[in-house]
Amino acid sequence: MTTVIAFIVIFGALVFFHELGHFIFAKRAGILCREFAIGMGPKVFSHKKGETTYTIRLLPIGGFVRMAGEDPEMVEIKPGHRIGILFDKDQKVNKIILNNKEKFPNCRIVEVEYADIEKDLIIKGYPDDEEESLQVFPIQQTAVIVENGVESQIAPLDRQFASKTLWQRFLAIFAGPMMNFVLAFVVFVLIALLQGVPTNEAKLGEITPDGAAMSAGLKKGDVIQSISGSEITSWSDVVEIIRKNPNQKLDFSIIRGGKEKEIQVTPQEKVVEGKKIGLIGVYSPVEKSPIQAITTGAKETYFWTKQIFVMLGKLVTGQFSINALSGPVGIYVSTDEVAKSGIFYLMKWAGILSINLGIMNLLPIPALDGGRLMFFAVEAVRGKPVDRQKEGMVHFIGFALLMLLMLVVTWNDIQRFFLK
Known part of the structure; x- marks a missing residue:
């Protein structure tokens, strides 16, 4: 049970701070963050605060911040659609109901002639057989689309990821791995403060x-x-x-x-x-000196960063095989061994894992942060972004290959530790 708790705490902290980096810099750029998730797969816990839904998901294989504009935004409202409209106190549209309109008896039924809910924020339609233009919502407020009883906040174009400058997008993606290095540095400083240098x-x-x-x-x-x-x-x-x-x-x-x-x-x-x-x-x-602790934290962060790059070099040059890699199962087993040596060794292990996560995410592999940054570099050279559909396809293939690698590594770990 101690190992399980230690693994959950370490994994949760690494993913939380990684995604927190993305989240903070995305919010600073004005990007609407729809979800802040720890884990993948089905939701175990969900809580909405402000614009963001905070979730914990079942599978401990990562996390994500879902930013507006990264996924297909909203369903397209086409001419001829009959939608329900609810207004705020200023008579601005704040809810667009796509179906199950009978559950909203106070809504106004509109047959759509034209709708733009990203740029112009306008819906033109025929309420009561008279054409009328309706402003969706003031920029400083929010409006939602309701489909199957689920509300999704509308993100104007200026709140979507793709509308931001290259530098803002770069920071929003780079901040995730950066936070892993910051976390490792803080952990090593804490060890030095508590244990002494x-x-x-x-x-x-x-x-x-x-x-x-x-x-x-x-x-x-x-x-x-x-x-x-x-x-x-x-x-x-x-x-x-x-x-x-x-x-x-x-x-x-x-x-x-x-x-x-x-x-x-x-x-x-x-x-x-x-x-x-x-x-x-x-x-x-x-x-026990704060100055010495900070110096030691920096030295430890540099040392382990260098060591992990050395190991990566050996993997690329064939000195290590894929069997040398470990996934969640291998990390769990290693955490069990480290936990027996005491809290300071466990903290150090967490710092090393944090650096490892930061470096892995910076590798120029599609679907990882490094893959995103690689496309930003291409955009900087070309002067225009790569076609989003083509980029999305590359990331999709990369993600599929990563999941396949994860399965292979996990199976190797199970054979190594439990079936030998």
């Missing part, structure tokens, strides 16, 4: 209860002057001497409370990567 002082940090240091009488805060006659100036010196002397008695000359003491310690032997090393069960000293 290791320093290179020749001073003992936390001491494990089952190690040789505790048995010999060493204490946290002891300053090491020398070990078996070798002068010590840094923590690196301490680690080097201990590791080189497994099962060998070492004489520690320390300063504790202003007084010098001599303590004999025998490092325990441990085999690491086929090599025997000595350990005494002591951690390096740490410093």
